[in-house]
């Protein structure tokens with residue numbers, strides 16, 4: 642549930658790399674947030690690998706993830722593309738979040754974006770991510786799509802998103818996420 646002037650978004654990068662372009666894309670999103678929308682970036686690095694034997698109780702880092710997900714009005718996921726799919730780190734986080742008793746991704750509005758160094762800007766990873774998110778009952782936003790290809794040209798040496806078109810698409814995505822969240826979880 643949210644109100645029109647306070648929307649808390651949890652940002653997740655599927656890359657654990659220190660100089661990750663996907664994490665940099667989340668930082669660009671934080672800069673471009675419309676008024677009344679805030680972004681908290683959650684680090685997936687402390688999560689252990691999913692193990693069904695380690696669910697009772699959930700490890701501390703998993704409790705933290707599940708709590709942050711539950712508290713967020715919406716999610717913004719920046720996914721890298723690894724071998725035409727999402728990263729193991731991102732799938733691992735979704736697997737932890739999907740487990741009962743409460744499923745914090747169910748009914749959660751989600752915007753997807755991604756950066757790759759290749760020519761296709763994570764299109765294949767994003768399709769897989771949509772499939773997985775739909776399976777766990779999350780509500781991925783359809784459009785606009787933010788697919789940033791050839792990352793070295795889109796970002797400067799300090800990791801700032803300098804591609805004007807990509808910045809515009811990202812702004813459109815954030816505005817669309819605000820509208821989508823109002824629509825699927827009205828105050």
Ligand SMILES: Cc1cc2nc3c(=O)[nH]c(=O)nc-3n(C[C@H](O)[C@H](O)[C@H](O)COP(=O)(O)O)c2cc1C
Nearest residue numbers: 656658661662663664721722723724725757758759
């Ligand atoms: C294991 C691995 C597999 C990759 N597979 C793809 C791929 O299928 N398509 C693609 O465009 N880039 C691929 N890449 C290159 C990534 O786009 C590039 O490493 C990118 O910087 C990863 O995102 P990050 O900067 O957020 O870590 C792959 C990289 C790794 C490490």
